[in-house]
Amino acid sequence: MLAYLIRRLFAAAVMLAVIIMVVFCIFFLVPKWAGVDVATSFVGKQADPAAVEAVRQKLGLGDPIYQQVWAFFKGIFAGRTYAGGGDVTHCAAPCFGYSFRSEQAVWPVLTDRFPVTLGLALGAAVLWLVFGVAAGVLSALKRGSLWDRGAMVVALAGVSLPIYFTGLLSLAVFAFGLKWIDAQYVPLDESFTGWFGGMILPWITLAFLYAAMYARITRANMLEILGEDYIRTARAKGLGEPVVIGKHAMRSTMTPILTMLGMDLGALIGGAILTETTFSLPGLGQAVLNGIKNQDLPIILGVTLITSLAVLIANLVVDVLYAVIDPRVRLS
């Protein structure tokens, strides 16, 4: 078990390094091919050459790319000192650099925005797991019934609706039309009810989309597993239906669902870009979108790192949970 964990952690670390390098390449090499200078785009269009050169010196933009990647990694663990152009700035660890645009340090931006996204992702995940899996299991058990058909029609509609459309629609109806909800984001430490009220529409819209996907997949899995021999055996030896379904069938049904949950939750924690844009939530997704539009590399790197970390950790947790849920899986 320990050896397995260490191997997985090592693979995760390699993956992280690869992702960081890919991001560096996207934002340094592609502009280079396109003939755009990063230092110039940092200073502005009408910059004098001396200022551009100073920025290039200070941020190390003239260095070879591997040196820049190395400096970035070192900054995270040991802090980083920017010198050149006459002034010296020290950035304490964990240093993710300074935003090219606002000149704020990136780390506080990340820690400010992380709770918003985490709250959104976790709240929605609880909703969609409960409703999606329940709807899928019920549909499979009552295959062909009115409930099954109704649920699957709703689920099909759910996966066909873009989240920014359902989000806008829910805003128009519940926040503007019926005035049930004040759709304004309020930080959790200011007011719990305000936070809850502001998050409820994003939670429901996000959960609706994922619940639809999970219901369809749960139903398909469950139907396949109900046809397996070991379910027949369980019934034949006289187990009650609740035990057959709850203990035997559910376990195998949940394994692929868990894989999906790991990936989806990881990706969402790293920024639910569409949901956050639709509802103007100040989360990581909004930060990275702004970063991309402004070519603000440090912000993009920071969020990407957190996203990838979240995806990797979520996958790791899921793999370990496999062994708990599915007795057929043995970690070796």
Next chain:
Amino acid sequence: MTAPLHEPTAEAAPSAAEEAAVATAGEKAVQGRSLGRIAWERLKRDKLALTGGVVVLVLIVIALLAPVLTNLVGQDPDAYHENLIDPLFGTPTGSLGGVSGDHLLGVEPVNGRDIFARILYGAQISLLVGFLSAVVAVIFGTVLGILAGFFGGWVDSLISRVMDGLLAFPQLLFIIALVSVMPNEMLGLTGSSVRVFVMILVIGFFGWPYIGRVVRGQTLSMREREYVEAARSLGAGRLYILFKELLPNLVAPIIVYTTMMIPTNILTEAALSFLGVGVKPPTASWGQMLSNAIDYYDSDPMYMVVPGVAIFITVLAFNLFGDGVRDALDPKGSR
């Protein structure tokens, strides 16, 4: 199941004499049926899937004929109609976002462009990106999946690791990043066509592992089947086995995954345009219309509803059709 997609030659119409014999015997002749034929007959009975397929066809025709259709109603997607806009609020005058005999789906706020015409032109972008990115994904996925499954060894390890890596990537983030750093002019293309080209490539690139994984798995399991072994023992070369024995058997799963991938790609294109990294204005796109509609969701809800419903109908039709194709081609299907 040896090469089931070949049309069996024995399927030729039975001769009149045979038919008469069968008729006198009072039995129905047992006909050999190809997988394609079985699938088509199953699909024909699936009303929902057929409806989806018909809607898809209609959408394709609409997209192809967009210039003709807009001319027919006398509209231009880029013409401003500021006389139809309330100067105080910037929203269209008249009910339902300015719906009238001239403007079938109303006009946009502020500049008064005809929404019907823009929806038709938007269909071009959605379908073009949806289809072609799926084609890119299928080409990459099939070639690399077969390479991995057929050759095994380090080729397989390398390709499989890359696929795992791509699937674990935060995809939307990278798609946005890649699309946004691409230059505005390349390969002789300018403006929106660059963006369309880049979107097709990038969405297709992130889509190939889904197909590659399936193709690799199928190739792996089929490589060891008896009919491949039989071909090999008869002296068939690798290329012959690849193209004559394996590829025909891969057609069914590839078709299924392609039809399921197109709606996802259409949603991704709409999302990119919604986030402002898709096609550039004034080119019409559904995602971009929705993104503009954010500011008017309270004062002019029609502006948001029309492109939203357009995306919904398109994606739903593809999903219905895709589900039907999957059920029809699935040998385990019970229907």
